[in-house]
Structures are given as C-alpha cells and as structure tokens.
Amino acid sequence: MALAVSASTWLLLGQGLRHIVDSGFYQNDTDFLNTALLAILSIVFIGSVATFIRFYYMVWLGERVSADIRKTLFDHLLTLSPRFYENERTGEIISRFTSDTTLLQTVIGTSISMALRSSVSFVGAIVLMSITSLKLTLYVFLAIPFILVPVKLLGKKVRHYSKESQNKVANIGSIVDESLHELKTIQAFGAQKRQSVSFQTITDAVMLNASKRIKYRALLISGVMLISMSAIIIVAWLGMLAVIESTLTVGQLIAFMFYAVLAGGAIATVSEVIGEIQKAAGASERILDLLNRQSEIVEDPPVYNAKDKLSMPLENHTHPIISFREIEFAYTDTPVLKGVSFEVYRGQKVALVGESGAGKSTLFDVLLRFYKLQAGSIIINNTRHDNMPLSTLRQHFALVAQDPVIFAGSVAENIAFVGNNEAIDMEHIKHAAKLANAHDFIESLPEGYNSELGERGVKLSGGQKQRIAIARAIAANRPVLLLDEATSALDAKSEREIKTSLDSLMQNKTTIVIAHRLSTVVNADLIVVLDKGRILAKGTHADLYSSNANYKEFVDLQLLS
Numbered sequence: 399m400a401l402a403v404s405a406s407t408w409l410l411l412g413q414g415l416r417h418i419v420d421s422g423f424y425q426n427d428t429d430f431l432n433t434a435l436l437a438i439l440s441i442v443f444i445g446s447v448a449t450f451i452r453f454y455y456m457v458w459l460g461e462r463v464s465a466d467i468r469k470t471l472f473d474h475l476l477t478l479s480p481r482f483y484e485n486e487r488t489g490e491i492i493s494r495f496t497s498d499t500t501l502l503q504t505v506i507g508t509s510i511s512m513a514l515r516s517s518v519s520f521v522g523a524i525v526l527m528s529i530t531s532l533k534l535t536l537y538v539f540l541a542i543p544f545i546l547v548p549v550k551l552l553g554k555k556v557r558h559y560s561k562e563s564q565n566k567v568a569n570i571g572s573i574v575d576e577s578l579h580e581l582k583t584i585q586a587f588g589a590q591k592r593q594s595v596s597f598q599t600i601t602d603a604v605m606l607n608a609s610k611r612i613k614y615r616a617l618l619i620s621g622v623m624l625i626s627m628s629a630i631i632i633v634a635w636l637g638m639l640a641v642i643e644s645t646l647t648v649g650q651l652i653a654f655m656f657y658a659v660l661a662g663g664a665i666a667t668v669s670e671v672i673g674e675i676q677k678a679a680g681a682s683e684r685i686l687d688l689l690n691r692q693s694e695i696v697e698d699p700p701v702y703n704a705k706d707k708l709s710m711p712l713e714n715h716t717h718p719i720i721s722f723r724e725i726e727f728a729y730t731d732t733p734v735l736k737g738v739s740f741e742v743y744r745g746q747k748v749a750l751v752g753e754s755g756a757g758k759s760t761l762f763d764v765l766l767r768f769y770k771l772q773a774g775s776i777i778i779n780n781t782r783h784d785n786m787p788l789s790t791l792r793q794h795f796a797l798v799a800q801d802p803v804i805f806a807g808s809v810a811e812n813i814a815f816v817g818n819n820e821a822i823d824m825e826h827i828k829h830a831a832k833l834a835n836a837h838d839f840i841e842s843l844p845e846g847y848n849s850e851l852g853e854r855g856v857k858l859s860g861g862q863k864q865r866i867a868i869a870r871a872i873a874a875n876r877p878v879l880l881l882d883e884a885t886s887a888l889d890a891k892s893e894r895e896i897k898t899s900l901d902s903l904m905q906n907k908t909t910i911v912i913a914h915r916l917s918t919v920v921n922a923d924l925i926v927v928l929d930k931g932r933i934l935a936k937g938t939h940a941d942l943y944s945s946n947a948n949y950k951e952f953v954d955l956q957l958l959s
C-alpha cells in the first residue's frame with residue numbers, strides 16, 4: 399500500500415510538471431503557479447510519508463524473517479546427530495547462520511523493497527508515457543529487448559559467482575573458528591605464520607572470486623545504463639522534432655521525459671538489485687539444504703509405549719536395568735564393537751577397562767543413541783532403547799565426560815544445566831556443589847555462584863572444571879551415571895578432591911565408569927575388559943587379577959603406572 403502510494407506520488411509529479419509548464423508558464427498565470435506549488439509540495443509530503451512507512455516495514459520484515467530463520471535453523475542443528483558434525487565444518491555452519499541470514503535480511507529489507515517500488519514506478523511511468531505520447535512510447539519499447547539481453551546473459555554469471563562467493567566466505571569462518579579455539583597450541587608451536595598463510599590463501603580465493611562477480615555486475619549495470627540512456631536521448635530527440643512540428647506541447651515532452659527517466663531509473667535499480675536477489679537465492683538454497691538434513695536417529699520411535707516412561711525398577715535387584723545384548727557397531731566400515739554383551743544391575747558400579755581405542759567411549763555413545771547400532775540391542779528396564787523417545791532415554795543418564803564441558807555463563811547456570819522443564823533451585827545447586835567439593839572454591843570466586851566462567855571455562859583450572867561437571871551430574875539427579883574418568887594427571891590434592899566428589903556422585907547410584915584409576919576398578923562390582931571392540935573378560939578385580947593374564951598385565955601397565 400505504502401509502496402503503491404509512494405510510487406504513485408512520484409508519478410503524479412510528472413503530471414504536475416506538465417500542467418505547470420503548459421498552463422502556468424506559457425500562459426503567465428501566477429495564481430495557477432502558486433496553487434500548483436502547493437499541490438506539488440503536498441504530493442512530495444505524501445510521497446515522503448509513504449516512503450517512511452514502506453522503508454520501516456520492509457526493513458522490519460527483513461529483520462523478522464532472518465531472526466525466524468536463525469531460530470529455526472539453530473533448533474534444527476540441535477537435533478542433528480554427531481555423525482552429521484563429523485562430516486561438516488562448524489565454522490561453515492556458523493557462516494550460514496551469520497552471513498547467509500544477514501544477506502536474506504538485507505535483500506528482503508532493502509533490495510526487494512527497491513525492486514518492488516521500481517517495478518510499480520516502471521509500470522506507472524509506461525502507462526503515463528503512453529497517455530502522454532503513444533508514438534514516443536512505442537519507440538521506447540523498441541529499446542527494451544536490447545536491455546534484456548545483458549540482464550539475461552550477465553545475470554547468470556553474477557548468480558554463479560555470488561554462490562561461489564558465499565561458499566568461500568564460509569571457509570574464512572572455518573579457519574577463524576579453528577584458530578581462535580586452538581590459539582594456545584598455535585602460539586605454543588609458533589604456528590601463527592602457518593595459520594596466517596592458510597588464511598591468506600582463503601582470502602585470496604575469496605578476492606579472486608569477488609573480482610569476477612564484481613566485473614560481471616559492473617558490466618551488467620553499465621550495459622543497461624548505456625542502452626537505456628541512449629534510448630532516452632534518441633527518444634528525446636524524436637520528441638523535440640515533434641514539438642517543432644507542433645504535434646506535442648513542451649509540457650507534454652517534459653512530462654514524457656520525466657517518465658522516461660523514471661522508467662529508465664527503475665530498470666537500472668531493478669538490474670542492480672537483481673544481483674543481490676540472486677545472491678539471496680543462493681543463500682536460501684544453502685539454508686534450506688541445512689534445514690533438510692535429517693538426523694539418522696529417530697527422535698520419537700512409533701512403537702514407544704507411554705507406560706514405560708522412566709520406570710526404573712527401583713527395588714528389583716534381580717532384574718538388570720541395562721542389558722547390552724550382542725551389540726555390533728561401526729562408525730564407517732571397520733567394526734568398533736563386536737558382539738558386546740553384559741548386564742548392569744541397580745546400584746552396581748561397572749568399570750570398563752581396555753586400551754586406548756578399545757571402544758569404551760563408543761559404548762557410551764551407542765547407549766545414549768548418538769549413533770545407531772548395526773545389530774544387537776540395548777534393553778533399558780525391559781524396553782529396547784531405540785524404541786524410546788530420545789529425551790526419555792537420555793533422562794536416565796547423567797554424563798561426566800573426560801574433558802569437562804563448561805558453557806559460557808555463570809557457575810550456577812553451569813551446574814543447573816538440564817532440560818527446561820527441570821528447573822533447579824539455588825539450594826539444590828549449592829547442595830550439589832558441596833557434594834562435588836566445589837562449594838568452597840566457588841564461594842571464593844569474585845561473585846560466587848554468579849561468577850561468569852567465560853567461553854569453555856577458560857577462567858577455571860582443570861580440577862575445578864571437573865568438579866563443576868561432577869556437580870552438574872549430581873544436580874541432574876539421574877538414575878544412572880556415565881562417567882569417563884580423566885586420564886590427565888592432576889596434583890595429589892586435586893586428585894583427592896575429585897575422588898571424594900566422585901564418591902559422593904556414585905553413592906546410591908548405578909554407575910558405568912570408563913576407569914583409569916586403580917581405586918575405581920578395585921571397588922567395582924563388575925569389570926568389563928574390552929579389547930578391539932570385544933569383551934575379553936568380565937568379573938571383579940580380585941577374580942580377574944588372579945585368573946586373567948591380560949587383565950593383570952593391563953592393571954600393572956596402565957593403572958599402576
């Protein structure tokens with residue numbers, strides 16, 4: 399509406415000009431001129447108000463659309479399985495968020511609005527030109543095919559290089575992301591120059607591609623301008639001949655030329671923004687491609703039976719709560735887990751041991767259904783775990799990873815890090831921190847539980863991060879703990895503090911632990927020895943140490959070293 403009003407007012411201006419020249423100027427009518435002045439000023443005012451409204455709403459719409467796309471995209475990315483991220487570079491995905499959505503925002507907010515306004519102006523101008531002088535308008539039409547040819551040919555090139563350009567800019571995102579996260583390693587190895595050279599190669603490629611895109615765009619704009627301006631000049635010349643022959647008044651010619659310039663300007667604007675719109679088409683293609691990627695893990699399996707929801711048999715000690723049955727798994731072609739079977743009963747501490755690469759972490763990954771099993775099944779409390787909704791399945795477990803994960807945010811937010819519907823109050827957070835042996839050091843931070851930890855917990859020591867991760871697992875209060883013991887050695891005091899924290903964490907809980915400490919295996923109810931994806935032996939420490947040579951060797955070499 400605002401768009402139509404603003405375009406029409408500028409068109410009306412031409413009619414005003416015609417009357418001023420023909421009726422006011424040529425007939426020395428000052429009263430008419432005064433009235434015309436007022437009328438034209440009113441038209442300009444209305445046009446400006448309409449422009450304000452058009453600009454405001456179109457830019458607003460651009461922001462709204464990009465905010466909605468970002469939210470949808472982010473929510474979608476959170477659902478994709480780890481396998482997706484193994485094959486994609488996070489920096490590139492981040493770039494789709496930022497540069498692609500920003501591009502859409504500009505195009506919707508500015509370019510489309512300009513294109514629409516110019517199209518309306520163009521149609522209006524042509525109609526009014528025809529009313530003013532049909533003959534001259536027909537001459538103008540003769541020029542149109544000449545303008546369309548470069549738009550068609552060069553537009554295709556511009557589109558191609560624009561898409562390339564976005565891809566190449568995404569590579570910049572990847573390298574910046576990687577370099578900044580691994581800055582300490584880069585600086586420690588003095589590899590700044592190396593990274594800088596890699597970066598230069600990428601920016602050079604971006605520049606080269608941009609030069610091509612700019613060249614074609616410049617050719618497009620100048621080509622259209624040359625042809626349309628030449629056409630206008632020729633038509634003006636024909637118009638002047640008509641004035642001399644008295645078949646046209648001066649006012650009509652001026653109005654006609656005003657419209658012709660308006661129409662020419664409109665075409666120039668459209669050809670200029672068409673490049674932007676084509677760029678945005680490329681960006682939306684990339685965003686859609688990401689949105690269409692589906693996780694290999696089905697969120698809500700159809701066979702799920704609602705009564706199974708979180709029904710841990712609290713008292714039934716004779717029934718395993720987790721049962722691994724002949725599970726087979728491979729990330730790619732090489733099998734990583736081969737026929738693994740064992741049972742976990744309520745309250746038990748089960749330790750997984752085995753050399754690096756034996757498949758211990760993979761066992762956690764398939765239990766949490768980050769990946770799909772190739773064969774076999776995992777039964778959790780009588781229900782196949784792939785028949786449960788993912789959220790229900792994962793509510794059974796609290797995970798403490800080997801490298802403690804800290805999110806940017808306060809200490810309290812890091813401890814109360816569970817699903818939205820499980821709000822955790824401050825009392826509970828403090829209780830968990832005390833059990834995890836973290837309360838004292840948290841209190842000594844400048845703002846206690848409200849202290850900001852910085853991205854990835856850069857402001858904490860390794861041991862402190864671990865205790866916060868343990869406090870998080872305690873606060874989550876899940877029936878089963880999945881614990882990947884840290885291999886990195888801490889000083890004796892931190893080690894003792896972590897051990898005490900872990901002991902409180904494991905109290906009255908079913909625990910599966912990837913063990914790297916002798917004390918853990920000694921206290922375990924069941925030890926599962928994994929070797930290249932197979933179970934080599936099962937039993938308690940005392941049994942295995944005396945009966946199994948592999949286990950004895952493993953303990954002596956790995957856990958006692």
Ligand SMILES: Nc1ncnc2c1ncn2[C@@H]1O[C@H](COP(=O)(O)OP(=O)(O)OP(=O)(O)O)[C@@H](O)[C@H]1O
Nearest residue numbers: 484729730734752753754755756757758759760761
């Ligand atoms: N995402 C992945 N894609 C392909 N192969 C993988 C992936 N993750 C692990 N692997 C391979 O699977 C095997 C088992 O790895 P896993 O991490 O489960 O071992 P692990 O016993 O936990 O070792 P560690 O004690 O060193 O952590 C290894 O050979 C590893 O190379």
